[in-house]
Amino acid sequence: MERSVVKFSHCQKEIFCFSVPEDCPACGESLTGRRLEEAPVCLPSPFTNGHKTSCSFLLTCPQENLDRDIDGQFELHTGISDTRGAVYNYTQCGVRVDWSGWERCLHVPLVRPDMFNLQAQWDQYLQHFSRAPMWDPVWHRFDEESHNCFSFCLRFMNSVLAMQGSACVTGHQFTRSFVLPRVKRASKYTTLCRHIGQRRFYLTGSRREEEDEEDDCN
Ligand SMILES: [Zn+2]
Structure with a gap:
């Protein structure tokens, strides 16, 4: 911990x-x-156990690689948590549902605590979305650049926004507004801890x- x-x-x-x-x-x-x-x-600590989050966007942070990966675009893995602590994430083999492995994450909550309807339907939406042919390796190929774990998260977030009647978000907007500030903070914190450790x-x-x-x- x-x-x-x-x-x-x-x-x-x-x-x-x-x-x-x-x-x-x-x-x-x-x-x-x-x-x-x-x-x-x-x-x-800026890090969260992803399995203890609900309805969140998650970015895994391996202990060692954060500084190295900070400049690389999405070399880290991303996923979406459901309300029970399962993390849905898209890989070369299709969508995985993980109950462990996301213990050290940066997380962006996607549902406000007062959005009861959305919370109640979240798991069902996520399951349904994950079964689409788009994420089935038989129908659609994983692509590092254009059809990857982040594409899965982004499309899911946009499908929820569309259902809510809200405008969609681009990957660039989401990254700039929500991901980069957290990555920067985590990187500073890691550097600080390393310094104190030494x-x-x-x-x-x-x-x-x-x-x-x-x-x-x-
Ligand atoms: Zn003093």
């Missing part, structure tokens, strides 16, 4: 770590029994650190 990062400030620096230490890593002053300048804040702390506010690390973490 992802460790959460704690942020607190002392001696005009922001300090990121996995748990508040006894002494300030910047000035060495003891922190026990002292009031910090502000209460430590927990930075929640050096126990990440400090901002000290000039040397900022010069060294600004490109990585800010």
